[in-house]
Amino acid sequence: MSTPISSTAHRTRTSTSHRLRVMGGIAVSILFLFPIYWMVLTSFKQQVDIFTTPPKFLFIPTLETYIEYMQRADITRRLVNTIIVATGSGLLSIVVGAMAGYALARIRIRGAATFGLLILLSRGVPPIALAVPMFLVARKLGLTDKHITLILAYSTFLIPYVMWLMRSFFLSLPRELEESAMIDGCSRYGALFKIIIPISLPGLLSTLIFSMILAWEELLFALVLTNRHASTIPVAIAGIAGDTVNGANWGALTAVGTITVVPVVIFALLVQKWLITGLAEGATKG
Amino acid sequence: MSTVQIRDARKSYGAVEVLHGVSLDIEDGEFVALVGPSGCGKSTLLRMIAGLEDITGGDILIGDRVVNHIAPKDRDIAMVFQNYALYPHKNVRDNMGFALRQRRIRKAEIEQRVNNTAQILGLENLLDRKPRQLSGGQRQRVAMGRAIVRDPNVFLFDEPLSNLDAKLRVQMRSEIKELHQRLKTTTIYVTHDQIEAMTLADRVVVMNGGVVEQEGSPLDLYDNPASLFVAAFIGSPPMNFLEGDLVGGTNLVLADSTALPLPIGDPKGRSRVTVGIRPEHFTIADSGWPATVSVVEPTGSETQITARLAGHIVRILIRGRTATKPGETIHLAIAPEYVHLFDAAPVPQLAELEDVA
Numbered sequence: 001m002s003t004p005i006s007s008t009a010h011r012t013r014t015s016t017s018h019r020l021r022v023m024g025g026i027a028v029s030i031l032f033l034f035p036i037y038w039m040v041l042t043s044f045k046q047q048v049d050i051f052t053t054p055p056k057f058l059f060i061p062t063l064e065t066y067i068e069y070m071q072r073a074d075i076t077r078r079l080v081n082t083i084i085v086a087t088g089s090g091l092l093s094i095v096v097g098a099m100a101g102y103a104l105a106r107i108r109i110r111g112a113a114t115f116g117l118l119i120l121l122s123r124g125v126p127p128i129a130l131a132v133p134m135f136l137v138a139r140k141l142g143l144t145d146k147h148i149t150l151i152l153a154y155s156t157f158l159i160p161y162v163m164w165l166m167r168s169f170f171l172s173l174p175r176e177l178e179e180s181a182m183i184d185g186c187s188r189y190g191a192l193f194k195i196i197i198p199i200s201l202p203g204l205l206s207t208l209i210f211s212m213i214l215a216w217e218e219l220l221f222a223l224v225l226t227n228r229h230a231s232t233i234p235v236a237i238a239g240i241a242g243d244t245v246n247g248a249n250w251g252a253l254t255a256v257g258t259i260t261v262v263p264v265v266i267f268a269l270l271v272q273k274w275l276i277t278g279l280a281e282g283a284t285k286g
Numbered sequence: 287m288s289t290v291q292i293r294d295a296r297k298s299y300g301a302v303e304v305l306h307g308v309s310l311d312i313e314d315g316e317f318v319a320l321v322g323p324s325g326c327g328k329s330t331l332l333r334m335i336a337g338l339e340d341i342t343g344g345d346i347l348i349g350d351r352v353v354n355h356i357a358p359k360d361r362d363i364a365m366v367f368q369n370y371a372l373y374p375h376k377n378v379r380d381n382m383g384f385a386l387r388q389r390r391i392r393k394a395e396i397e398q399r400v401n402n403t404a405q406i407l408g409l410e411n412l413l414d415r416k417p418r419q420l421s422g423g424q425r426q427r428v429a430m431g432r433a434i435v436r437d438p439n440v441f442l443f444d445e446p447l448s449n450l451d452a453k454l455r456v457q458m459r460s461e462i463k464e465l466h467q468r469l470k471t472t473t474i475y476v477t478h479d480q481i482e483a484m485t486l487a488d489r490v491v492v493m494n495g496g497v498v499e500q501e502g503s504p505l506d507l508y509d510n511p512a513s514l515f516v517a518a519f520i521g522s523p524p525m526n527f528l529e530g531d532l533v534g535g536t537n538l539v540l541a542d543s544t545a546l547p548l549p550i551g552d553p554k555g556r557s558r559v560t561v562g563i564r565p566e567h568f569t570i571a572d573s574g575w576p577a578t579v580s581v582v583e584p585t586g587s588e589t590q591i592t593a594r595l596a597g598h599i600v601r602i603l604i605r606g607r608t609a610t611k612p613g614e615t616i617h618l619a620i621a622p623e624y625v626h627l628f629d630a631a632p633v634p635q636l637a638e639l640e641d642v643a
Contacts, residue, residue, distance in 0.1 A: 176371035179338050184432075185359045185388030198375050 036261065043254035050250050065255040075236055075256060082216060082232040083263075084147050089154035090212035096155070097162025098204060102192060104163065105170035106178070116167070119160045127157070131224040138225055145227040153221045158211045165210075169203040170196065209271055213264055233260045287471055288349040288362075288439035289314050290335065296343035297330055305330055306496045307344065315470045319487035321477055322519075327496040329444055332476045336365050336442050348439055359388070364433035365442040368449060370425045372417040378404075378428050379413040385436045403435040406465075423454045430462070434469065443475040447482065459485060480520050484508070492516050514628040517562045523590065525626070526600045527633045529560045544596035546575050549622040558630040565590070565603035567624035570610070574619035577602075579612050591616075 042050055044061040069075050103109075104116045134153055135144070143149045173196065181191035197204070219234040226235065237260065240253045290312040297305035305327045312318050320328040333339040335346055337358035345352050353361050364385070372381050379400055386396045404410050407427045417425055426446065433441055446462075447455045463486050466473055477483050483490045484504040491501040492515070499519075500512045511517035517525050530540040535551040538561055552559060577593035577600060584607055591602040591610060595618070602618065610616060 174369055174371060176367040176369055177373065179336075179358075180365065180367060180371040180432075181373075181384075182338070182358045183336060183361075183363060183365050184385035184436075187357070187359070190388075195373055199373075 039254045039257050039261075042250060043258045045251065047251055065251040066259075069252055069255055070259070075233075075259070078231055078233045078236050079259065081147065081226075081230055082234075082260075085150045085154065085222075085230070085232060086212045086215040088147065088151040089158055089215045090208050092151060093155050093158035093162045093211050094204060094208045097159045098166045098197075098200075098207075100159070101163040101166030102170050102196070104167045106175070116163070120164060123157060123160050127220050130156075131220055134221065135224050144225060145229045145231075147230050149225050150222060150230060150232070153225055154215045154218060158214060161214070162207050162211055165207050166200070166203065169200060169207075173199065205271065209268070212267075216264060217260075287314050289347075290440055290472060290474065291347040292331070292335070292344070293347070294344035295331065295334060295341060295346060297327070297334060297339065298342045303342075304496050305334075305342075308493075308496075308498055309344075310491060310498070310501070312472060312474065315472055317466050317473045317475065317486060317488045319475045319477060319483035319490050320493060321480055321483035321490055322493035322499070324478060326493040328476045328478075328493045331493075332442055332444055332474060335440070335474060336363055337361050362439045363442055364436050364438040364440075365444065366429045366433050366446045368445040370417075370429040370449075372425060372428055372432075374417050377414050377416055378409060378420070378431075381417070381428060382431050382435050385432070399435050403431045406434070407431050422450055423458065426450060426454075426458060430465070434465070437471075439472065441471050441473040443473065443477075445477055446475075447477075447479075455482075462486060481522060484520070490520075492519060494519075511562075511626065514560060514562070514631055515634050517626055517628065518634045521564060523565050523601045523603065525562045525564050526598075527560050527562050528595075528598060529558075529630050529633075531558050532556065540596050540598075542596055546596075548625060549620060550625055552627050554627075556627070556629065560628045560630050560633070562626035562628060563600075563620055563624060565601040566605075567620060568600075568602045568604075568618045569620070570602070570604065570608070570616050571619035572617060574617040576615055577618055579610055579614050579616060582608070582610060582612060584608075593618075 041057070043065060044063070045056070045059055046062050046064065049056050049059040100119075104112055109115075138144050138149050138153075143152075177195055177199070178188070178191040181195045182188065186194060217234055218232075219238055222232045222235050223238065226232070233256070237253060237256050240256060241248050243249065290310075292308055292310040292312075294307045294309055295305060296303060296307055308327070308331060310318070320331060322328050330339060334341050335348075337353065337356065341354050345354060347353065348361055348363070373384065376384065382400045382403060383396045386399060391399075400413070401410070404413055407430060409424070409427055409431055412420060412424060412428070417428070420428065426449075429446070443462075447458055450458060459482060462475075466486075475483070475486060484507075487504060489501060490504050490507055492499040492507065494515050500507060500516045502510075507516060507520050511520060511525075514527070518527070528538065528540060528546070530538045530546075532548075532552055533539050533545070536548045538546045538548050538559075540546065548561065575595055577595040579591055579593045580599075581592040583590040583592075588603055588605050589608050591604070591608070593600050593602060593616065600618075
């Protein structure tokens with residue numbers, strides 16, 4: 001708009017809607033973040049401060065629970081296990097899932113669409129229905145309570161997830177890119193690894209991060225398939241929450257919960273830039 | 287540089303055959319344009335030559351070698367795509383050098399060849415830019431540079447100018463022509479724009495419905511179209527067509543019984559024909575076919591007149607200017623050598639092609 005008056009009107013309208021949007025964002029953030037805030041707050045409280053009515057926002061913080069639980073061997077080991085399992089299943093799924101997604105996006109095979117749909121449908125089966133058969137298979141193979149068991153189990157739901165995300169990402173890239181690379185001297189694999197993968201790095205990375213977060217917080221399979229050696233942090237939390245002898249130890253629960261969340265938050269902050277470009281590029285034409 | 291021979295090439299997708307046996311001999315250094323409406327199979331044929339589509343039947347030879355089962359990378363061809371297909375994560379230098387690096391050519395030589403090509407195309411100052419930092423015309427030039435730098439046997443162009451605006455398209459058209467005159471590399475150029483095909487190519491191959499309709503030099507196609515389709519397709523503004531019965535040898539009787547005398551009879555002796563006359567081959571005379579002028583469009587060097595002749599719209603193009611006004615009746619004369627006679631048939635509707643041209 002050229003005249004100053006209408007320009008001002010335009011700006012006012014924008015800033016009003018902008019302000020509304022910001023307020024909406026804040027409201028949604030509070031809704032989502034308050035439980036986490038409360039968890040972190042509680043984890044620094046002493047036992048007596050936890051159950052007061054009305055709840056206490058001001059209290060003398062203590063690191064007692066943290067010190068106690070970080071020194072317990074089962075918690076640190078479980079933290080290490082979680083890192084191994086999340087990284088392992090994330091990497092395995094991104095490699096297998098991305099290549100499967102590429103094949104679904106690009107290669108004309110009879111029944112490819114049906115095949116892809118079947119894999120997606122397998123995600124519709126409730127995990128609890130699969131947990132027991134999976135346990136029986138793992139026991140037969142002598143694979144109970146091992147890292148690889150969880151890595152494989154998680155990959156069963158992460159691979160379809162990665163496959164479908166990456167399929168739509170690859171579909172958004174023009175086919176001529178590979179064709180051009182193939183004329184320029186690449187095989188199809190060469191075109192994939194030299195051209196398509198480098199272009200898709202943001203998408204691959206964000207998908208990897210989401211997969212790792214899914215694996216990080218998974219409880220059911222970890223509970224069923226592991227025991228002492230390979231068990232993960234969510235199992236520990238469930239154990240504390242479900243302690244029927246002493247009742248739930250809320251201080252411990254929130255402290256371990258915080259320990260679980262902190263690495264994810266740090267990780268997400270570190271790769272934030274990639275995460276956003278990845279999501280945005282997946283949506284628009286690359 | 288190399289010859290390209292296509293022998294009875296066929297392509298089917300499942301049970302549907304889209305290319306019904308195309309044969310073409312392309313000479314070393316020749317510039318051939320494949321032109322036709324969308325869906326005529328021209329791009330499919332080009333992609334078969336490139337190796338991006340497999341060949342259902344027949345043979346394709348580059349040089350003396352049958353390339354039917356040879357991978358695109360081993361055919362020594364270069365292709366320019368409509369959307370350029372520049373590698374978005376590489377700068378201009380690496381885009382142009384990619385094919386050379388794939389062939390493990392020495393770094394110093396790659397550098398030198400990229401610089402030379404960049405100089406030819408005026409890209410010296412853009413070598414460190416990424417494709418997204420370039421304008422449409424610059425991207426087009428980089429895509430050409432990527433092809434030229436390889437010094438391939440054959441250049442393949444797939445509608446390379448379609449994504450440019452009209453002015454840039456004309457400019458790039460003459461650049462491509464100049465480049466070919468300089469490099470003399472065998473070139474196959476696919477376009478739906480007959481003007482592009484006519485101005486660029488040594489030989490134009492008109493395709494329609496998966497077969498070659500006619501091939502020949504641009505002016506040969508213009509002067510002697512072998513079919514109604516080619517006659518309607520080549521030329522802008524397009525040829526005028528009148529369908530009717532030939533009575534008494536040289537009288538064309540239209541559907542509404544208007545009789546128009548023709549300067550020649552039909553050597554084939556058909557009784558029903560479609561007559562084609564190019565707009566510039568009408569002359570305004572004292573006697574001849576009477577037509578009522580509806581629109582006069584002067585462009586300075588020439589004037590286009592739209593008139594009604596027994597209910598049919600005819601276009602007339604005359605050099606220079608005219609005092610003719612809308613509503614007037616003019617008389618149209620035609621020299622015998624400019625009358626084209628075809629088997630009577632409905633005129634192919636090619637309106638969408640005119641828009642592009």
